[in-house]
Amino acid sequence: MQIQLENLMPVPLKDKLLQRDSGVWNKEVIFSPGSFVKIKAPSGTGKTTLVHYLYHIRYDYTGKVLVDGRPWQSYSRNEVASMRQQQVSIVFQDLRLFEQLTAEENITLKRVMLPQPYCSAEKVKEMAARLNVTHVLQQSSKTLSYGERQRIAIIRALVQPFQWLLMDEPFSHLDEDNTQRAAALIADECKARNAGFILTDLDNDQHFSYDVHYHL
Numbered sequence: 110m111q112i113q114l115e116n117l118m119p120v121p122l123k124d125k126l127l128q129r130d131s132g133v134w135n136k137e138v139i140f141s142p143g144s145f146v147k148i149k150a151p152s153g154t155g156k157t158t159l160v161h162y163l164y165h166i167r168y169d170y171t172g173k174v175l176v177d178g179r180p181w182q183s184y185s186r187n188e189v190a191s192m193r194q195q196q197v198s199i200v201f202q203d204l205r206l207f208e209q210l211t212a213e214e215n216i217t218l219k220r221v222m223l224p225q226p227y228c229s230a231e232k233v234k235e236m237a238a239r240l241n242v243t244h245v246l247q248q249s250s251k252t253l254s255y256g257e258r259q260r261i262a263i264i265r266a267l268v269q270p271f272q273w274l275l276m277d278e279p280f281s282h283l284d285e286d287n288t289q290r291a292a293a294l295i296a297d298e299c300k301a302r303n304a305g306f307i308l309t310d311l312d313n314d315q316h317f318s319y320d321v322h323y324h325l
């Protein structure tokens with residue numbers, strides 16, 4: 110699945126963004142299938158805005174987001190829902206866990222909503238162990254620390270098939286050891302699917318061997 114941007118510009122940020130040099134806004138950009146993409150930008154320059162455009166939950170832009178050559182707008186609601194189940198997964202910056210559910214229920218809910226579960230319950234436990242969150246799986250998600258929530262949201266994003274994984278500052282509340290563990294798990298899961306990811310962050314990092322870097 111190819112994602113392509115054609116002169117994409119957020120309407121509310123147009124004046125501000127036209128004053129800076131960007132590798133993404135108002136440019137032609139092709140995200141090649143399977144590539145590990147890093148998008149770096151200072152706070153407030155539209156990382157979350159871009160990720161929401163790529164996931165098609167925000168539409169206040171000019172230009173185009175093309176998915177396999179077609180603008181997002183040309184896909185029906187059912188097609189978009191199916192693509193979010195099968196082809197594009199996401200770790201939101203604000204995580205969006207259901208607070209009334211336990212950590213494990215948040216993951217399981219996503220897993221069982223698929224037509225066929227993609228991961229076994231054992232696989233979920235294995236991922237939790239890799240990310241040091243086994244001990245909080247039965248805990249209400251509203252009582253988790255932000256870093257624990259972040260790791261649960263990462264696991265939730267990995268229990269489905271995808272060709273692209275979108276991640277908006279996914280390691281912002283993790284220490285170095287947990288960041289490395291999470292990055293290794295994500296890289297393994299992407300490679301197992303021949304999938305790519307688009308990751309936004311504030312700074313340079315060495316967490317992955319990225320194929321492409323962009324400045325937003």
Ligand SMILES: Nc1ncnc2c1ncn2[C@@H]1O[C@H](COP(=O)(O)OP(=O)(O)OP(=O)(O)O)[C@@H](O)[C@H]1O
Pocket residue numbers: 121122150151152153154155156157158159202
């Ligand atoms: N719906 C909106 N209408 C108008 N302005 C908005 C809207 N959403 C976001 N903004 C503004 O757009 C700018 C970019 O916001 P965004 O959240 O995309 O930035 P970001 O790069 O992800 O920031 P951070 O690193 O702080 O998370 C901010 O100045 C924000 O106030």
